[in-house]
Amino acid sequence: MSNRHSRRLLAEGLTVAAANYQVAFVIPHCAECAKPCCRLDPLVLELDWKQLKALWQIEESRSVFDRRLSSGKGPEEIRAGDGLYYAHRKACPAYDAAHRVCRIYERELKPAGCTDFPVYQDRGSVVADLRCEAVDLKVLATWIARAVGQEFRIVQSADAEFPFLVTLSVRRVASTATFSNQPRMPGSA
Ligand code: SF4
Ligand code: SF4
Structure with missing residues (x-):
């Protein structure tokens, strides 16, 4: 199996593992969350025109x-940039x-950022956003480690700016390890 194929399988497995972590640990907590992300404070929601127009x-x-937005008469919570729109500080x-x-x-x-938050796969790694109170890094690391198997180890690092x-x-x-199987989720055989 080529390295490229192996990397693609790994990324797919991590995407599934991240999504399953959200289902198991994040979404059940949303109803009792002290700082719901959908209030968009401090989070920023990125939208394309179609999403902004509809929502x-x-x-x-x-x-x-x-034109209305640039003249200062648009919704105060919306900013425009690089062909996209950003909503902040209002639910x-x-x-x-x-x-x-x-x-x-x-x-x-639904914007992609909403699906990804707070745990998502990015370029063969899993990124966790600790602004979500439901994320437990220790539990997540264990979850990911079990998903990828013993051939891999998990290395944790925080973003310097954020x-x-x-x-x-x-x-x-081990140099011979490949990610050739579907991820093994905790609780599965
Ligand atoms: S911050 Fe996390 S726990 Fe709170 S509502 Fe958002 S996803 Fe749910
Ligand atoms: S679209 Fe996104 S930010 Fe808005 S309510 Fe839904 S999950 Fe929350």
Whole structure:
């Protein structure tokens, strides 16, 4: 098996492991979270025009909206940059604060960042965002280690600029190791 194929399998396995960790440990905590991420404080939500238009129920064209935004008359929580939009410091309109759920959770419209937060695979590593109180690094590292198997070890490092972002890198212990099987999830045979 080529290194490229092996790396792709590893990335796929880590994507599944990260998603399963969210299902097992993060989502069950959301209903009792002290600082729900969907309030977008301190988190920033990245959106494309289609998502912004639908979630903020914008009727006008994009060019008209952009002009309004740049003149300071747009929604104060929205900033534009590099063809995208960023919402911050006001709850996402899709957030149902009474029931503490996302109204578009299962819909395609949901921004990718919402799916990834707080644990996701990135370039063959798993990144955890500690701004989510449900993330337990020790439990996550154990979860990932079990998913990839004994041929790999987990190395932890925090981002220098944003220390709440912690990367769990997967390193091969033996030079012959490959990630050829589906990840073994905790609790599975
Ligand atoms: S910060 Fe974490 S626990 Fe809180 S609502 Fe968001 S995902 Fe759920
Ligand atoms: S789209 Fe849903 S998950 Fe994303 S910030 Fe809004 S309410 Fe939260």
